[in-house]
Amino acid sequence: MKKLYIIILALTMSLVSCDQWLDIEPEYAQDAENFFNTEEDFQRAVIGVYDLMQTNYLQIWIGEIASDNSIAGGESVNDTQGLHEIDNMVHGGVNNELRDVMRFNYSGIARANFIFENQDKLDFPAKERLLAEVSFIRAYFYFTLVNYFGDMPLIVDRRISINEVTQVERTPKEQIYAQIEQDLDRAIEVLPWTNPEVGRITKGAAMALKGKVLLYQQKFSEAAQVLDELITTNQAGYALFTDMNNMWLAINQNTSEDVFTIQHSGLQGGDYGCLVCLQGNPAPGFHAIRNYVGPLYGDGNSYNLPTQNLYDFFGNDPRREVTILDLEAFIAAQPNPSDISFAIGGGGHTGYYNNKYIKRNDERGLPDDDLTSPLNYRAIRFADVLLMAAEAFAQTGNDSRARTELNKVRQRAGVPDITSSGTQLLEDIYSERRLELSGEGYRFWDLVRTGKAAEAISGFQVGKHELFPIPQVEIDLAGGRWSQNPGY
Template sequence: MKKLYIIILALTMSLVSCDQWLDIEPEFVQDAENFFNTEEDFQRAVIGVYDLMQTNYLQVWIGEIASDNSIAGGESVNDTQGLHEIDGMRHGGVNNELRDVMRFNYAGIARANFIFENENKIDFPSKERLMAEISFIRAYFYFTLVNYFGDVPLIVDRRASINEVFQINRTPKAQVYEQIERDLDRAIRVLNWTNPEVGRITKGAAMALKGKVLLYQQKFAEAAQVLDELITTNQAGYALVADMRSMWLVANQNSSEDVFTIQHSGLQGGDYGCLVCLQGNPAPGFHGIRNYVGPFYGDGNSYNLPTQNLYDFFGNDPRREVTILDLDAFIAAQPNPSEISYMIGGGGHTGYYNNKYIKRDFERGLPDDDLTSPLNYRAIRYADVLLMAAEAFAQIGNDARARTELNKVRQRAGVPDITSSGNQLLEDIYRERRLELSGEGYRFWDLVRTGKAAEAISGFQVGKHELFPIPQVEIDLAGGRWSQNPGY
């Protein structure tokens, strides 16, 4: 059993998970030498790769809190201290949340590489599809790592031995991007537009992620081509759902708007000591209202609180109420406001809560229900696809097509069409991304890649904060051969 846990680098050896990587009975009977002998073995191993995507709560937290959209919140400034450091742009090489980003994503890569290492051991009908799925997931993990840390060690299709740890260097991010694109191309080539098993990776998800990867590299013409094919071919039937107000309810997920969604279940409990162990989504509980007693919502931990800046940015746009819960206004509108109560956490309070990923009273998972929300994470939804396409087309001078895709999103929101062109059109697209996608974990990356972070984020230093620091413990585990990112 332990041989199945061999990990890509020493930095991932510290990962402790109460989930089994592979559900094998009895223990100690199977190891790396006699596993991967049946289709079922591969199926079970692939599920283990999917499992590590459920650490997406870190994406929602850091992508919002590092930006101008949210503050860290929580019980106190020492409650999940790493998020408060990121909130104030004070983070350094010792930060638990950033270390989790690195080790969780590398653990997922290790699981994928272990399967690739055994890819040719046997043949069976579903093998190409399964390998294409984990190609996508490995690309997603590496894309996350490149966004956070820049140059990162790149190992594919094999496990790294312990002896290699002190010899492995950080790989230039351009080469990591090349591997990401190769993995996504394999997924696009092999996968179907739909899969009867909800949550499996599809061709559309792979095309959407490739479009995003190309956009982040400023390969605008290539991004436009991929996203155009996705939008015009669209054999999966992607479409914007009509009612934005109810779109974020559990009952309405896995809809036509969901292109790449990470699934969660409210049926498995867990504890605060091992968030990676959960099958539920901990973000809604952490975003919940502290000690709340009242209708509709559930009590929670008051993290990731939207800012006044974000609230004011919306103006009269109807998406404000979809995105942000103005708690005092909500309470005042109830028939019994004097009977509703809540507490303010010592980690900061704005009066606002993330209304997309929040605990609702009728969507509770198993105890502790702070940790087991069944609310999925929409990693890429169709509105994002349309806005990425609009941006890519605007960047290559096709303003008419850019306006077409942009205005599809605005028409669904019930706001007037955009008629601008040139640089103003591009600014309108950036503005639309904040209106449409706030609360979903994209904002920091949008500000960084468009060069707008310094003007929007207090304390942001150009040349430093575009990347997060490599966790110091991982530098130490690598024998000190990795240089730290500039400024840290």
């Protein structure tokens, strides 16, 4: 395989065979063991770690489809069957999408560990900053894995040999969280608030992710402390983007609201056989309207369709139109509605589409624009930071501060302030997260961590569906040493 360096994902014995970032001239002139001899080598390897974050489309799909926010959709129930199984809460150990989550995140971890394994080969001024960026990204990969699967093998700062694969045990999630926090602390200590190269990880991104990690562990006091520091210090100038209605256009990316953003471009990189190879974001094309001919929007694959439940939840909140495209209403409002046409996929239809991540005619990538949207993935935006802070303050009895941060978000939306306290205030914050963040891939995790999944998700079984199953093929490749998650 043609690679800048060859990384074997020993845990899954899987190879990512996509030459996304670099061409090698001549081919095979370098291999893993004679790399890391120059600063440029380190810089290029770090780009390779960033690269694996571009599999974020899985976060958007699974985080929404597993919840009450959307259905799988698509051409048929056999079109990306794994998403339909997750939608219906009948997923098991054989599921391509869940296997991709595990493979892609461990591939990213392997790339990060390979850099740390060679960190002492060379010194140069930017090395500590680069290693801090990689620490953050490794923390992000492990945080994703522990949310999906719970206990997972923890490998740090080294590759493992093929002979070790069947000897690796699952590590208790508490130890994984400790490593995640350690990596994020390193990033917070070293990284600057801003970086002239757009898309690089910064101190603010590391603080925001640490706040989220602490919140997910119900370490509310610690979460409140780090999120308070981020909000009050804020040397990066984070702020809510004023024009909520146009915030999700490509021209309004990388603004003051973007704290941690995964960058995409309109370049191809891969195809349907290798979505991990893409440079563009495939989610907007997959979310777009099937066989659509009309103004503003492009045609696509009708995945991840918002539910009637979500549409009704908004009521008259103006964020409904920001979040959800009501296609029939949109068509009826056009000057020539009879000229507009579209098709309904056999995988389900609600009449609604994800209006945050959707293909628009003036935002098409090249050459297959179903796969190459230039829309970035806003992994953590400042509105999320404020709502996480509000939750952490409410959980620690500081209702006044919780209302302050919550109402900043509501004021931007143009809706009345919340005046509640105690248990009702917490419920209002949870509701606000759905109003503000739907369509972005957070909903399932919010329901699980707050204990509300069973009442919101049809078919959800307490004690089982809080975690996803370990892919059976990975259990087999590990020599059968790993027990499956409960209930699967």
